[in-house]
Amino acid sequence: MMTALPPGSTIGILGGGQLGRMLALSAAQLGLKCHIYTDVPGGACDVAASATVGPFEDTDKIRAFAETVDVVTYEFENVPLEAAAAAESVAPVRPGPKALAVAQDRLEEKTFISALGIAVAPFASVSSAADLAPAARAVGETGILKTRRLGYDGKGQIRIKSAAELPAAFEMLKGAPSVLEGFVPFAYEVSVLVVRSLSGEIRFYDLPLNTHKDGILDTSTVPSPLSALHAGRACEMAAGIAKALDYVGVLGVEMFYLGPDAPEPLMVNEIAPRVHNSGHWTMDACLVSQFENHMRAVAGWPLGPTTRHADVTMTNLIGADVNHWQALAAEPDAALHLYGKPEARPGRKMGHVNRLKPRS
The missing domain is CATH 3.30.470.20 (ATP-grasp fold, B domain)
Incomplete structure (x- = not known):
């Protein structure tokens, strides 16, 4: 669908936080309505034309939500891929689920960007404790150990000053699949x-x-x-x-x-x-x-x-x-x-x- 949605159309937003709130307010200025789908009622629900509260794992409910809108977007990058796919089976999803898949996994993200010829910090995959020493040899002993998924605002990451700190850091992250990023001396x-x-x-x-x-x-x-x-x-x-x-x-x-x-x-x-x-x-x-x-x-x-x-x-x-x-x-x-x-x-x-x- 390449035709612009006319005023009065409804944009569905997956997520009910402050970004969804500000998106809904901006849409209203253009005469567009917003329908929020969220697992926890948030500030976006206060300003949107309508809201549905339900788990993101309930794909039937997601599809029913998508039936009520003309296009779907999202306000946070950890929307489950299954939820985005369920919505896309009914209405266009923009940005597409590919962006979600790449951004949700730090290893996938860095591999994708690096393949485009764009510089990223040196990195190595850490799937188990056995990967810690090879990762340190590959990227250096100082850096940040980050979980591959669900980290934001400093969560899910631990700074490393030497390879000796890696086992304890990995244990603090509960052995979650991770990425070791080498230290970058940026200005x-x-x-x-x-x-x-x-x-x-x-x-x-x-x-x-x-x-x-x-x-x-x-x-x-x-x-x-x-x-x-x-x-x-x-x-x-x-x-x-x-x-x-x-x-x-x-x-x-x-x-x-x-x-x-x-x-x-x-x-x-x-x-x-x-x-x-x-x-x-x-x-x-x-x-x-x-x-x-x-x-x-x-x-x-x-x-x-x-x-x-x-x-x-x-x-x-x-x-x-x-x-x-x-x-x-x-x-x-x-x-x-x-x-x-x-x-x-x-x-x-x-x-x-x-x-x-x-x-x-």
Whole structure:
């Protein structure tokens, strides 16, 4: 189906968290409705036209949900492949399940990206304790041991300072199939937010400089210090990944910048087949945000402009940070976005604030 969905059409979203919430709000601006499918009621349910609560393993319920919508997308990358396949048997799923399959498995992801000729950190598969020593010899003794699946925001990974630490780390990960990544001495991290339309048109947002705290994204600042030359190369790399996945929608590609003298100054860390936390600044610094452009793409609409009209720093509100909402709401040149979550737990993303400045 290549025809654009008209206003009044319904987009199904697998997942009910804050990304789904912001997608639904953006869709409403275009006259599009959203139907949420989630296993746990979340903030997206509060703003969508309709919601279905059920397990992602209930493929019959997923198919019934897909019968009520015109196209399906998702707001998190750990949607079970069986759920995506069940939805796709009834309605188009954008991005396609291939993107999910690649992003859900770190070994699959790194193998896929490397096969495209795009640099990634040295890596080795660890399926059992017997693989630990060969993996260390292959990638070096310092690095990060990561589970192949279900890790995010610093979860499911342990830093390694020597090969002697590997057995204990593997035990801490409960012997889950893992990947050992070699240490990369990078200068800083940036991300590419690329949006690809149903017809294959590709656009990019400006690259933010990202900082982390306790394994969770803390700030994203635009403009980044990356040169125009290297920013262009980063966009080429992200576009290559999007094309290889036949991707539709917004794709986040996290990258390390190793410095101008490195043989390959940019290296892909990981991809996220969805709108991305480092793109939340686009809600206030761009005419068309990443959320609106994602919905435009999955609905077959023309893409909106990705240019920005301001410099901006996005700061995540984690846990108790949200308790300062009154002061943040009173802050000049700051746009506050809260996700409607009832409990501020440590490490939980409760909202974000975008602090704008005139474009430099």
